[in-house]
Amino acid sequence: MLAFCALGGAAAVTKPGPAGPVAEPVPTAVATTNPAPKPSPSPTVDRILPAAKPSEDLPVISYLHVPKGFPADPSPASLSHLPxxxxxxxxxxxxxxxxxxxxAYLPSTIRGVxxxxxxxxxxxxxxxVLLPSINRRIGWLPNHGWQEMTLRDQVVVRLGERTLTWWRDGVQQKTWTVAIGSKRTPTPLGRTFVLGRTGTHGAIYAGVDALVxxxxxxxxxxxxxxxxxxxxxxxxxxxxxxxxxxxxxxxVRMPKDAQETLLANLASGTPITVIE
Structure with missing residues (x-):
């Protein structure tokens, strides 16, 4: 069972010009010749960089630990949908x-999820990809050994407005007023995602599961x-x-009916963006 923190552009295109420069008027006795047009350069094809063979003793990303050395998310506040x-x-x-x-190794499951x-x-x-168990960091995977998934949903939390908005296929579905982290223990900014869901204990959670x-x-x-x-x-x-x-x-604390809506619709991997 998962635990959770509970209490508290397109490039510019330039059209080609004439095949050669237009000659200025010259006396008829002097012959002129336009230079031959230069051949267009061949389009550059990006080379696929090979993946170095990993050591078997690399650490495995877990619920508690991600090793250092991964680059920062280049667009942590982006609201673009990640499909x-x-x-x-x-x-x-x-x-x-x-x-x-x-x-490190990314496992297929974390704590059974x-x-x-x-x-x-x-x-x-x-x-x-965005990495679990660490904030605003990404890692690169070679294009093999994984299954592609479609992510229809997106959640945006606006801390200044104290709202959570659910989007599906780029269309806004619902917005709720929510509670967020205190000044001392703020809700982490940036892009993250739904890792999984877990049961809750106690009436304070209104008897429904939590999204981790x-x-x-x-x-x-x-x-x-x-x-x-x-x-x-x-x-x-x-x-x-x-x-x-x-x-x-x-x-993020939600009204009970709002939480039930999210639980019924959001799958693992759903992107979440928290902005000011």
Missing amino acids: DGLHPKHKLAVYDAPGGKPR TVVVPVVAKKPGWSA LGAVPDDKDAVAPGLRDAHTGIHAWYRKSVFGRSVSNGC
């Missing part, structure tokens, strides 16, 4: 760049000791008075 996801068929080596250094990660960029032979995200507290020392190894979550809350306020340990 493609991938599910590793087996543990796959994750690289710090196309043709770069393998840093099927791993689906959103694709944020593509280069010939490679795909970049790939994000973790930015400052683990700021949260209660029992929550330092937990992930950020989206879950229901029993008291309406919290909605519209900054009161949680980083999680």
Whole structure:
């Protein structure tokens, strides 16, 4: 069972000119010849960079740990929909760049939950994905050993407005007023995704499951000791008075009916973007 943090452009195209320069008028006694047009350069084909063979003793990304060395998400505040996801068929080596250094293995499951990660960029032979258990970092995977998934949904959390909006196929579905992290334990900014779902205990969660995200507290020392190894979550809350306020340990608190709507519609891998 997963645990969660609960309490608290197209390039410009230039049209070619005439085949050669137009000659200025000259005396009839002097012959003129236009230079032959230069052949157009052949289009450049990007080379597929080979993947270095990974060591068998590379660490495996887990619920608690991701090794260092992965690059930052280049567009952490992007609201563009990420329609493609991938599910590793087996543990796959994750690289710090196309043709770069393998840093860790991405498993097919984490704590029994099927791993689906959103694709944020593509280069010939490679795909970049958001990583679980670490904030605003990506890793590169060679284009083999995984199953392509379609991600129809998207969630945007606006901290300033204290709202959560659900989109499907680029069309806004619903917006709810929610509670977010406090000033001391803020909801982590940036792009993340639904890692899975987990059961909850106690009436404060309104008796419904929580969605566990790939994000973790930015400052683990700021949260209660029992929550330092937990992930950020989206879950229901029993008291309406919290909605519209900054009161949680980083999680997003929802009305019960809103949480039930998300649980019925959001699959693993659904992209979540948290912005100011």
